[in-house]
Amino acid sequence: MIDVKGISKQYGDIQALDNISFHIDEGACFGLVGPNGAGKSTLMKILSGILLNFHGDMEVNDWSVSKERLKIKQRIGYVPQEICLEETLTARDNLTLFGHLYELKRKALQTRIDEVLAQIGLQDRAKDKVSTFSGGMKRRLNIGCALLHKPSIVIMDEPTVGIDPQSRNSIFSIIQELQKDGSTIIYSSHYMEEVEHLCDSIGLIDNGKLAEFGRMEDLLEKHASPSLFIAGEGIDQDFLQSFGKVERKGTGYLLNSEDSLQTLEKVAVHCREQDIHPYRLELYQPRLEDIFFHLTGTQLRDM
């Protein structure tokens, strides 16, 4: 169990984190979601024990990060957002270098490196220089370096930025295997679909503040009042606003009302009477992206 207790962090005048508190169950895959600059990396670095100068505390199984930082660090594997590898060395040599940082001994280290190479699917490229690797392979090796000491908590800061869909899927598989083996995962992203796909609990962060956190299914249920999506020629704000609250979404409009099913019937009748033929008229279940927008007024994309 990880307990984050009132963490705040300031860089000069910038309030990067403002009194953040949440908890993560053991074995969970926790997604930290927010737009660029929201404070995700800062929080990840504090949770990893790398960034020391902050207010508040974090407890891992009742150990406080401010008092038992080294003990906690041994249980954590941190995958930074920036690729942190030596390009002129092979994959195996990079892993050996990181293994030495974790003070793993020679024979045990080589055995562990073989296990990690299999885990990240790079056995065949172990002897190749990192400079010959694709972006996705570098990302996987970056993850491998954080797994050498068998951490029970793995913290990954936007590990899929700038890679192709195939590499992304293989990173998802690595994460799912880690979770199956009992690890707790903390995963940050500004791609909502990734988090929906991978994580069982989430924290939504915007402008240094935690807008919401909890189990994914509880959150979806809490914010899940369906609305109506309608699009077509002749359908505009004036046409719809007598039925409820209207907002533009993509090529059409979202219509929020007390009873969306009843509204759908009324809109359908009205369309027939007016000889208007929508090409889409359907109930729309909010996604995490909508919930985030509803809570913060901030879009996750194009920031």
Ligand SMILES: Nc1ncnc2c1ncn2[C@@H]1O[C@H](COP(=O)(O)OP(=O)(O)OP(=O)(O)O)[C@@H](O)[C@H]1O
């Ligand atoms: N070392 C630093 N010095 C000064 N300001 C910083 C520093 N690191 C981060 N910040 C600022 O703190 C805020 C939060 O940044 P942070 O990198 O934690 O956000 P993020 O959610 O991880 O963003 P991204 O998705 O772009 O990585 C931003 O306003 C950023 O400019």
